[in-house]
Amino acid sequence: MFRTLPIAAAAALLAMPALACDGFEADDAYARAATAMSQSGAAFMVLRNQGDSDCRITGARSDVAQRVELHTHIEDEQGVMRMVEIEGGIALPANGEHALERGGDHVMFLGLNRPLEQGDVIALTLIFEDGAEVALEVPVDNERQPMGHGHSHGHGHGND
Numbered sequence: 789m790f791r792t793l794p795i796a797a798a799a800a801l802l803a804m805p806a807l808a809c810d811g812f813e814a815d816d817a818y819a820r821a822a823t824a825m826s827q828s829g830a831a832f833m834v835l836r837n838q839g840d841s842d843c844r845i846t847g848a849r850s851d852v853a854q855r856v857e858l859h860t861h862i863e864d865e866q867g868v869m870r871m872v873e874i875e876g877g878i879a880l881p882a883n884g885e886h887a888l889e890r891g892g893d894h895v896m897f898l899g900l901n902r903p904l905e906q907g908d909v910i911a912l913t914l915i916f917e918d919g920a921e922v923a924l925e926v927p928v929d930n931e932r933q934p935m936g937h938g939h940s941h942g943h944g945h946g947n948d
């Protein structure tokens with residue numbers, strides 16, 4: 789009885805069209821680099837899945853950087869925060885959301901092809917597990933302060 793379950797599941801998958809992440813939406817997206825000389829930058833946004841099925845973002849690309857990775861921060865054994873690639877991508881449960889924010893998960897631009905200048909709009913493509921892609925236009929906002937740090941009266945020293 790149980791032995792037949794995987795086959796039934798596979799058949800059900802085949803019967804369904806390969807749907808993209810239907811209810812996907814990216815809100816409040818912005819990109820930044822710490823300085824005009826930075827070789828890397830990052831993008832932040834709120835990822836929303838308003839659809840009824842789970843989906844997963846497994847990659848991204850952009851013409852602004854040689855490599856684009858999905859990153860998160862972890863604290864290593866020495867208590868130092870490090871950035872690492874998110875294994876398996878970013879899961880977006882049905883009717884759920886996931887924030888990409890400073891100090892947390894983010895889209896990382898490695899090897900910038902050009903500086904991220906205030907007011908620029910960059911193209912960013914998110915790639916889903918099923919191969920579907922969503923193209924976003926992301927404004928560069930180097931002046932944006934991290935959430936939860938209150939209003940800074942200095943000149944931001946971005947360190948992420």
Ligand SMILES: [Cu+2]
Pocket residue numbers: 830859860871872894895896
């Ligand atoms: Cu990173």
